[in-house]
Amino acid sequence: MNRRKFIKTGCIACTSIGFLSTMIQSCTTVKYSTGTLNDNGILIDVKDYETKHGVRNYVIVRHDDLQFPICVYKIDEHKYSALLMRCTHQGAELQVAGDQLTCPAHGSEFDKWGKVTQSPAAENLRSFPVSITGDKLFIDLRKQV
Numbered sequence: 001m002n003r004r005k006f007i008k009t010g011c012i013a014c015t016s017i018g019f020l021s022t023m024i025q026s027c028t029t030v031k032y033s034t035g036t037l038n039d040n041g042i043l044i045d046v047k048d049y050e051t052k053h054g055v056r057n058y059v060i061v062r063h064d065d066l067q068f069p070i071c072v073y074k075i076d077e078h079k080y081s082a083l084l085m086r087c088t089h090q091g092a093e094l095q096v097a098g099d100q101l102t103c104p105a106h107g108s109e110f111d112k113w114g115k116v117t118q119s120p121a122a123e124n125l126r127s128f129p130v131s132i133t134g135d136k137l138f139i140d141l142r143k144q145v
Contacts, residue, residue, distance in 0.1 A: 089121040
């Protein structure tokens with residue numbers, strides 16, 4: 001095989017792998033929850049993380065009274081990470097893909113803890129404490145972690 005054919009074949013293979021990876025991630029059903037908003041925060045069901053085949057990594061909480069949604073990652077049975085889906089660079093709404101949140105405006109990226117992993121954003125995301133009571137998660141909107 002000559003050099004040109006090798007490079008062409010290699011580029012096609014790499015592109016295909018990236019495309020398939022994106023397709024597999026996008027097939028996962030995103031769970032949205034409106035929750036119950038009160039003066040102190042918002043309640044969602046722990047059952048929102050259950051699927052026919054296991055457990056979801058995250059749930060997106062959308063409510064009419066919230067300016068931006070909140071992504072709540074399930075870390076383990078007793079630990080969750082609740083992040084405001086507003087980019088700290090210029091305020092665009094973030095998109096979730098697996099364990100990262102990405103800004104469609106300028107490409108900033110954040111991990112499931114809200115830490116910046118890719119600039120131009122320089123500040124971490126706003127995060128909220130989460131507590132568990134029975135079968136409910138309480139996201140305390142009064143405080144920031």
